[in-house]
Amino acid sequence: MTRAEPRATSIESLLATKEIVIFCGSGGVGKTSVAAAAGVAAATRLGGKVLVLTIDPARRLANALGLEDFGNVEKPVPVEAFKAAGLEPRGQLHAAMLDTKRSWDELVLRHAPDEETAYRILENRLYTNITGRFVQSHDYIAMERLFDVHAAGRYDLIIIDTPPTRNAIDFLEAPKRMADFFGGRLLRWLTMPYRMGGRRGARVLNVASRPFYQLADRILGSQFLQDIAEFFLSFQSMYDGFAQRAEAVERLLHDRRTTFAVVTTLEGAPLREAQFFCEQLTKRDFHLGALVLNKTLPEYLLSADGARAADALAAEAGPIAEELAGTGVAELADAPRTARVLRTIGESFKNFAVVATREAELKTELGRVPDVVANVPNFEIDIYDVTGLARIGDALFGG
Amino acid sequence: MRPAPDLLARRLLFFTGKGGVGKSTVTAATALLAAEQGQRVLVVEADDKGAIPGNFEQPSVGFEPREVYPGVCAMAMRTEDSLKEYLKLNLRVPVLGRLGPLARVLDFVATAAPGVKEILTVGKVCWEVRESIEGRADWDLVVVDAAATGHIIGQLDAPRAIQELVSVGMVREQTDWMVELLSDPSVTSLNVVATPEEMPVNETIELVQRARVELTVPLGAVLVNRVLPELFTHTDEATFEALRADDASAVLTSRVGSGATAVLDAARLAVSLRRTRAVHLAELRQAVELPTLYLPYLFVRDQGLRVTKMVADALAQELGL
Numbered sequence: 001m002t003r004a005e006p007r008a009t010s011i012e013s014l015l016a017t018k019e020i021v022i023f024c025g026s027g028g029v030g031k032t033s034v035a036a037a038a039g040v041a042a043a044t045r046l047g048g049k050v051l052v053l054t055i056d057p058a059r060r061l062a063n064a065l066g067l068e069d070f071g072n073v074e075k076p077v078p079v080e081a082f083k084a085a086g087l088e089p090r091g092q093l094h095a096a097m098l099d100t101k102r103s104w105d106e107l108v109l110r111h112a113p114d115e116e117t118a119y120r121i122l123e124n125r126l127y128t129n130i131t132g133r134f135v136q137s138h139d140y141i142a143m144e145r146l147f148d149v150h151a152a153g154r155y156d157l158i159i160i161d162t163p164p165t166r167n168a169i170d171f172l173e174a175p176k177r178m179a180d181f182f183g184g185r186l187l188r189w190l191t192m193p194y195r196m197g198g199r200r201g202a203r204v205l206n207v208a209s210r211p212f213y214q215l216a217d218r219i220l221g222s223q224f225l226q227d228i229a230e231f232f233l234s235f236q237s238m239y240d241g242f243a244q245r246a247e248a249v250e251r252l253l254h255d256r257r258t259t260f261a262v263v264t265t266l267e268g269a270p271l272r273e274a275q276f277f278c279e280q281l282t283k284r285d286f287h288l289g290a291l292v293l294n295k296t297l298p299e300y301l302l303s304a305d306g307a308r309a310a311d312a313l314a315a316e317a318g319p320i321a322e323e324l325a326g327t328g329v330a331e332l333a334d335a336p337r338t339a340r341v342l343r344t345i346g347e348s349f350k351n352f353a354v355v356a357t358r359e360a361e362l363k364t365e366l367g368r369v370p371d372v373v374a375n376v377p378n379f380e381i382d383i384y385d386v387t388g389l390a391r392i393g394d395a396l397f398g399g
Numbered sequence: 400m401r402p403a404p405d406l407l408a409r410r411l412l413f414f415t416g417k418g419g420v421g422k423s424t425v426t427a428a429t430a431l432l433a434a435e436q437g438q439r440v441l442v443v444e445a446d447d448k449g450a451i452p453g454n455f456e457q458p459s460v461g462f463e464p465r466e467v468y469p470g471v472c473a474m475a476m477r478t479e480d481s482l483k484e485y486l487k488l489n490l491r492v493p494v495l496g497r498l499g500p501l502a503r504v505l506d507f508v509a510t511a512a513p514g515v516k517e518i519l520t521v522g523k524v525c526w527e528v529r530e531s532i533e534g535r536a537d538w539d540l541v542v543v544d545a546a547a548t549g550h551i552i553g554q555l556d557a558p559r560a561i562q563e564l565v566s567v568g569m570v571r572e573q574t575d576w577m578v579e580l581l582s583d584p585s586v587t588s589l590n591v592v593a594t595p596e597e598m599p600v601n602e603t604i605e606l607v608q609r610a611r612v613e614l615t616v617p618l619g620a621v622l623v624n625r626v627l628p629e630l631f632t633h634t635d636e637a638t639f640e641a642l643r644a645d646d647a648s649a650v651l652t653s654r655v656g657s658g659a660t661a662v663l664d665a666a667r668l669a670v671s672l673r674r675t676r677a678v679h680l681a682e683l684r685q686a687v688e689l690p691t692l693y694l695p696y697l698f699v700r701d702q703g704l705r706v707t708k709m710v711a712d713a714l715a716q717e718l719g720l
Binding site for chain 2: 026027028029058059060265267268269270298300301303304305306307308309310312313316320323324327329330331332334337338340341342344345346348349351352353354355357358361378380381382384
């Protein structure tokens, strides 16, 4: 795919030119906060109608976005929340949380040929198990929901954070896998005896498939197999709708209006995963828009001046404390105590400098990265309101 | 609550935790510590990400256990291999060869039938433990780098889920002993790794509550990883604050140079980080009512075996070993 458009040079221009921004990365790197912050920054500075579609926000963050008991429903983030943060949003921010189970139910109701089939599926215990428990089903439903919201055209910009997956690229393949799954030969093969009239049909199976059934029967029991088959037979009636949808979702992910932002911390494992993810996105022709380095330690920890001062404070703590005792400040009157504090802060600086150095090294080892790389510092406090999100947003836009 | 000095006095330890909290490192450190206590340990990597051998600075492992440290063998869970082994052990099957591409069949059945992948993982683990208890395998302890908090219930509950769905057949019979083994507090415990941050703490609290209701697997300990040191006592902190005032910091700058500001800022950051985290720690302690072990934040440059050993040492100290 060739792209004639000019390259985005900042997160700001990315958010201004794209319609969908998908934040991804391994678990625990702060995807949800970064995605929400991008939403706050876009609504504040760029204007327009912005939606943040989130999967599993921290409770306080959900509260800040007004999501406490709304789940799947898109809701405007109250303007008061912005005002409390001293912000005058030019646009409107909306937020929604993805409720996997409910989204699946809606999907079934939409695609089922008739109501009876829909309810037969919804009441099937395998259905509940699959949709409620399987990670892959979260992947698919997130992309499906994204498609739905985008198609409705209510927003200028949709920001989504991806579900925590075992493997970061799983959700990219979810639409295709889902279509393959329902259209697969294997499914037809497995349900064959049941399509041919219950258990008796097994007798007319061909030579190739009989051993499988015999084995499956011995291992799982025929009742269970029949349950599975029944479920998939009902589900197959939705195949055409599903396949078309999955294809459309896939097209949307590849669309030039869509971009991906990979979030990571500067730690070994998440960074390796981020790197892998950047490569996979490029290889599969998705638009890799930005890399966000989250929770990085401040640069001053790397300064040579700081390191020298830390050493000197530890080495000359005694004499310096004596001098400070002479300033007349009550809290500094106890020289031995002051000396102890000076040694402690010198040591602490050196400790954190080690970690900051490790981060800097990991950063230089980064291979292929997108044009935009943003740094978000490690805020010493939890981010749980629009004020905090705006701070992350500033870092995203300024980086 | 008190630490759990008997953490290692089990046959089977599962470790879960939110992504990014250091679950694999803590799992590896536990294995290493047990080995240094003279146990023969099998570490099972449930998600096959290669993190466990990395913690011992060894290349990745396969389904066949391989020694990664004296006394520690590691294996990666591959459900397809697990199924093959299961079938080989339980069926005399010339049929096997005619099954066609087993991977595709398994992939299909695993997606279609809830809990199949999980049961193949948990089943293999349980099997190794039972073989050891009955003297046919060598492990004193099996340590599992298990699914993350979001999926651990599904993983450990698989045998019971299968019991509910499958009423007859070979699998049904075999889930009975698995459930028994998993539910025995003298054999098994589920341990949660967390960091003192908002999301990991929330997920730990939710998991512990769910596990008490939904699982028969006994809960062991909560291991809080990356605990920052307390820099100051209360009075020391007043002194520190005074150092940040204009007069005092001018003295510092004249004595040690302009870098003094960076040192003061870094200390401020350390204090704030510690304080924010202390709130989450208190919440965790109050909510979970489980033995809690604290592992320090490590200010080190490298990763690998040295870090694993440091965590193991900290763990030993917490356990009073």
